[in-house]
Amino acid sequence: MTSSARAIIDLDVTGHTINRHIYGHFAEHLGRCIYDGFWVGEDSPIPNERGIRLDIVEALRALDIPNLRWPGGCFADTYHWRDGIGPREDRPQIANTNWGDVVENNHFGTHEFMDLCDMLGADAYVNGNVGSGTVQEMSEWVEYLTRGDDSPMARLRRQNGRDEPWRVPFWGIGNEAWGCGGNMSAEYYAEEARRYATFCHNHGDNRLTRIAAGAHEDDLDWTRVLMKTLTECHGCTLYGNLPYQAVSFHYYTHSGSGINTEDALPFSDDQYYRTMAYAADMDRVIRGHIAVMDSYDPTGRVGLVCDEWGTWWNVEEGTNPGFLFQQNTVRDALVAGIHFDIFHRYERLTMANIAQTVNVLQAMVLTDGDRMVLTPTYHVFEMNKGHQDARRLVSHLVEAPSTTVEGTPLDLVSLSASTKDDSALISVSHLSADADCTVTVDLRGRRADVRRARVLTGGSAADFNDVDAPDRVSPQPLEARVEDGILTVVVPPHSFSTIELDLV
Template identity: 80%
Template sequence: MTSTARAVIDLDVTGDRISRHLYGHFAEHLGRCIYDGFWVGEDSPIPNVRGIRLDIVEALRALDIPNLRWPGGCFADTYHWRDGIGPRQRRPKIANTNWGDVVENNHFGTHEFMDLCDLLGADAYVNGNVGSGTVQEMSEWVEYLTRADDSPMARLRRQNGRDEPWRVPFWGLGNEAWGCGGNMSASFYAEEARRYATFCHEHGGNSLTRIAAGANEDDLEWTRTLMKSLTECHGCTMGGNLPYQAISFHYYTHSGSGINSEAATAFTTAQYYETVAYAAGIERIVRGHVAVMDSYDPQNRVGLVCDEWGTWWNAAEGTNPGFLFQQNTVRDALVAGLHFDVFHRHARRLTMANIAQTVNVLQAMVLTDGENLVLTPTYHVFEMNKGHQDAAGLPVHVLETPTTTVRGDDLDLVSISASTRDDTALVSLTHLSVDAPCTVRVDLRGRAASVVRARVLTGDAASSFNDVDAPERVAPRPLEASLEADGVLVVELPPHSFATVELALG
């Protein structure tokens, strides 16, 4: 039986700008994300540019990828950047004790990462080592990357083949300090974050957004401690700048049994609904952190960053469990659609988000198998939604939506967000019902509109996925969207689907 959803969008009332950095990505030295992912080496028969795999670059450029976080993750707090510079054959091998306990050769380091960012047209988000590193080590890495004159680190960079400094807008002050980043208390880490941030200097014209390692999910006390640390720091605002300009949090989606505890492609209907309900729960998480930050920072000077999000399932059978390689289904794509709707609604405070991870790990954009590359369902959500980047959010009022009950709570089965730019608008719709279609009627008010293009992403089942044998099993298809005389947009959404409608505004 077809259900009905109704909403109103005010096309003439614009809200907060949806930062393009909410569509950021994450590449850790984990499994086959870097090695045998981004990096194949200059001698590889796979087409590459200076060792960087070309088809991955082209796929990500099509998403207008805004930023890339590296080298971790947990790996960041064991990584010493000097091991990854200079002639590759002279770089020391290191043990990756976090992920698979493998030995890697350090062929992908600072210069290779910055080269990758240049090829992608993406901003660099470098995550520094607080857990096992030193203040001086981090300070010198910033200098190495961004200073232009004849300072010691700028000289070292030139010796390694790079004359001009790079632009590095984002800098992470460690990662998950409450866990793999040092098992610190919030109060201890807050002091460390202020200290490390103080010595991450802005060289020349490079402006740094220093991001303090924040909470796990709904640990609001961690966020409160970091915000309180800023207000109690005498002298922190000398020169008009805070020690750190943003605070992160992490949120991984599963069906309620915990990360890395269930299969990626074989799940029950109950597990499906529990998963999308858990994904929708990020709304509560974001609201909580925003409320805490607003109480200390009503001027909105400190940004909120969700620099790890996505689904986390069991590693695919027959693969190294420490490499976190998982398939990516329609269910994962709908998780992404839900997240973006929440991110858009909280764009005032939420300034960046990074999906975990970009290639071959967790909720990846692309999967590789030798010379073959597969675009995942989640990739297509990013592509279909890229028109929201740096657009102005539009208020969406959902008047009616079908619901279901998951673990005693109501779950709305239709989620909508919208934005506008330059006499255009983009409407995104996520439909969660596993088996029933839905007629969605959206009253477009305030400006005349016409439909330019409508697309839908779905599969035969919520467990459908793409692989080498069927790379387009789940891919965007044309969607019928009509505009009635009274300005009501009507779309018929199939079960478990994500859709976008592009509008021209008069």
């Protein structure tokens, strides 16, 4: 059984530049993301550099990872940064009460995180502590990281072995203040965010993008309060510098029953389609937040950030329930594909961070001792990396197969396209569980030749990679051709495909 889809792309009409930071990542002190993930310690037999695991770094560098968010998440609002500096043997142990109620030794702290960012070639997104911290504590952390003269915090940094300041472009003002970050009301948090952000200073030539902790999914009232409080600030408008430059929201995908309620494996076709529908609903949620922001900030000074997204299933049997370790399937990869097609549409969306990078939730990498597995989701990031900082091409999907999920139509084909340096990249997510689809794209405005086409799929949407079959789900060559300006490609069921074009 084969269906068909038709699209039109004007190769000579470009839109906004797709911000590379929507391909950001997230590393929390949660489960085996940091310890037994990124960090193995300098004495580990696993190849490492200054304690940081090298095979993970190599894999992530291949994604052109633009930024990394740390130390949380919920952990951020219990983390006191001075516990994680100085000689490792002198650092105090702390209890991670949010995730597994385990004790950790603080061997991975500020210097180790910044070292990791340097190795990855990624910008640092540091999330400060509003829930249990103080304004002074956060202000001094910014100074410690970014000030270059002989200030007290700069001297302390030098005593701990780092002479020059780091560049830290992104700073989070707490996390999920409506929940684990303090169970605050929107009005109370908005005032706190304005106060904390005021004391997160720009030092030297380091310019901070301060990100206020935003809404849970489509809680537009939370965004409305943040924007209202920001734009009605007398001192802010008087001096022209907004205390925070972005507001965030979090969106986790599941099959409709809620996070952490269903298994990553196995799942039915009904659960699969409900997951795809929930992922596609991200578009409605983003449009809602942007509409609120537009009403207070029509010129777009404040960015929207989705700094936690991904699938959230039950933990794998036999693992610590607080470690959030789940398997990663073709279904998860398609959630990523759908999300990126949505993210590409919105210029106000300035950053997004998948949760999380290693061994937690919808991870890029899973480790088992000294062995490492790249997940299907990893491959979507790699196949899609050409969209980073490319000019968006408007894609008109004029015909597509569809189905109905709980009364709501769901297109079974999603696509997006961009152009850069006389090339174009087209991404196609095909969601049908059982049918091929012939996709034809009318390429207008410039002549195009296929440079490379690849497809990611499996025998079923439940296929995954593990240490015994690390390449079960991996990109494979895909036949694609352009004749008389029409691109034709047949994509298999439950698949993610990319077509790279040379433009003349």
